[in-house]
Amino acid sequence: MVQAIPKTQPILKARGETVLRVEGLSKRFGGVLAVEGVDLEVRRGEIFGFLGPNGAGKTTTLGMILGLVEPSAGKVELLGEPVRPGRTHALRKVGALLGAPAIYPHLSARQHLELIAGLQGGVSRQRVEEVLEQVGIARAAHRAAGSYSTGMKQRLGVAMALLAEPELLILDEPSNGMDPSGMKEMRELMRSLATQGVTIIFSSHILHEVEQVCDRIAVIHKGKLVAQGAVRDLLARGDGVRVRVESPEEAALALGGLAERAEVQGEYLLVRGLEARAVVTRLVQAGLPPSEVVPIEGGLEELFLELTGGGQ
Numbered sequence: 410m411v412q413a414i415p416k417t418q419p420i421l422k423a424r425g426e427t428v429l430r431v432e433g434l435s436k437r438f439g440g441v442l443a444v445e446g447v448d449l450e451v452r453r454g455e456i457f458g459f460l461g462p463n464g465a466g467k468t469t470t471l472g473m474i475l476g477l478v479e480p481s482a483g484k485v486e487l488l489g490e491p492v493r494p495g496r497t498h499a500l501r502k503v504g505a506l507l508g509a510p511a512i513y514p515h516l517s518a519r520q521h522l523e524l525i526a527g528l529q530g531g532v533s534r535q536r537v538e539e540v541l542e543q544v545g546i547a548r549a550a551h552r553a554a555g556s557y558s559t560g561m562k563q564r565l566g567v568a569m570a571l572l573a574e575p576e577l578l579i580l581d582e583p584s585n586g587m588d589p590s591g592m593k594e595m596r597e598l599m600r601s602l603a604t605q606g607v608t609i610i611f612s613s614h615i616l617h618e619v620e621q622v623c624d625r626i627a628v629i630h631k632g633k634l635v636a637q638g639a640v641r642d643l644l645a646r647g648d649g650v651r652v653r654v655e656s657p658e659e660a661a662l663a664l665g666g667l668a669e670r671a672e673v674q675g676e677y678l679l680v681r682g683l684e685a686r687a688v689v690t691r692l693v694q695a696g697l698p699p700s701e702v703v704p705i706e707g708g709l710e711e712l713f714l715e716l717t718g719g720g721q
């Protein structure tokens with residue numbers, strides 16, 4: 410279980426202020442345009458999910474945000490400061506875990522953290538203990554990390570990223586390789602950290618994971634951003650209404666421009682992005698009154714599959 414902890418969290422700054430702004434970010438690797446014109450905005454205190462199928466460009470984007478990968482175009486502003494590889498003060502306030510953490514199997518979790526504390530300087534012994542509690546591995550902190558489960562190793566990785574009391578935590582596929590209970594623990598850990606004031610950006614190709622824990626998400630597909638917004642708004646976008654009409658094709662034309670999407674399905678028309686009442690009103694005005702109106706709860710999964718062409 411994740412334990413609620415410290416009294417020493419630094420973040421009492423205004424929730425909602427922008428901590429990360431990404432504009433027109435692109436990255437080309439030779440002939441591959443891995444990231445193309447991505448815009449992102451992440452606000453303080455939120456858990457922001459960066460969702461996309463394998464190879465969509467998530468890791469490359471996070472690498473550019475962290476100043477590890479030089480963008481081909483566009484800009485990144487972290488905590489109000491432009492990110493330039495190798496010389497960005499704001500990066501000191503950012504903790505990151507990209508991929509599996511570097512773990513020495515014979516060292517305990519506590520020894521890992523003490524080692525990093527020594528290298529970073531200015532990190533107290535008390536902070537090491539706080540972080541162990543914070544990620545929920547205090548009781549196993551004396552054991553050799555080689556004996557830890559995948560979930561515990563990831564927690565240790567998060568603990569390492571938290572040592573310097575970051576304002577922003579960036580996690581690339583933190584649940585990769587975990588079983589469902591490990592993934593649940595990671596979600597609980599993220600929630601617990603967010604309530605302590607840490608802003609979190611994490612990437613995932615698993616919709617379910619993102620949907621359950623995030624305030625807002627961005628969906629990337631083939632290097633391009635295809636959606637960004639509050640989870641509840643995107644959920645609503647996946648919803649729709651199915652109407653039975655005499656001529657679904659004519660009805661689709663009548664709704665053209667008003668609805669986000671209108672798709673003919675046999676005798677029915679599936680309409681998204683427009684309330685049932687507005688659909689009916691418009692169809693009646695067009696002389697095409699529906700004989701049946703059925704609300705559809707598509708949800709995020711349907712939207713995600715549509716946006717990414719079914720790719721996970």
Ligand SMILES: Nc1ncnc2c1ncn2[C@@H]1O[C@H](COP(=O)(O)OP(=O)(O)OP(=O)(O)O)[C@@H](O)[C@H]1O
Binds near residue numbers: 463464466468469
């Ligand atoms: N150093 C590199 N050199 C060449 N191509 C690269 C490099 N890094 C990434 N790519 C390519 O860029 C694209 C995006 O890769 P990226 O790793 O950012 O995707 P991802 O969404 O993180 O995927 P995954 O979930 O599989 O890690 C892929 O086509 C990948 O092959």
